[in-house]
Amino acid sequence: MLRFGTVVLGVDDMRRALAFWRRALGYVPRDGEPGEEFVVLVPPGGAGPGLSLQLSGSPVQELPRVHVDLYAGSAEDQAAEVERLVSLGARRVDWPRYPESPDFVVLADTEGNRFCVIDTAHG
DSSP: OOOOOEEEEEESOHHHHHHHHHHHHOOEETTSSOOSSEEEEEOTTSOSOEEEEEEOOSOOOSSOSSOEEEEESSHHHHHHHHHHHHHTTOEEOOOTTOOSSOSEEEEEOTTOOEEEEEETTOO
8 A cells, every 4th residue: 555755846956945945844854964966854743744855957837736725824824924934035926826816825935945835714
């Protein structure tokens, strides 16, 4: 039987990406000291999904087929988290596919990888 392991994001600058995602999620390297080409980040307690970063020369996709969703408990939490992530180096993405009343905000990490911050209390 399979179980979900991690989502892997390609990065150009491992140190910059590692610093961003560690601060964004509070995650720690699973195997101690991170490698120069690959690292698995996990929640400090070990329970929950992991996020892996892999050195890559591939260009960022404007409309990626896979992305990360981060959950916030309310619209207020979502707004605060978006501002916190932007202060860490994320940037807002002018997303062409927003519905009329979106429950998500699209951001890009320091490497340009798209991710969403979801208001899980949205009606």
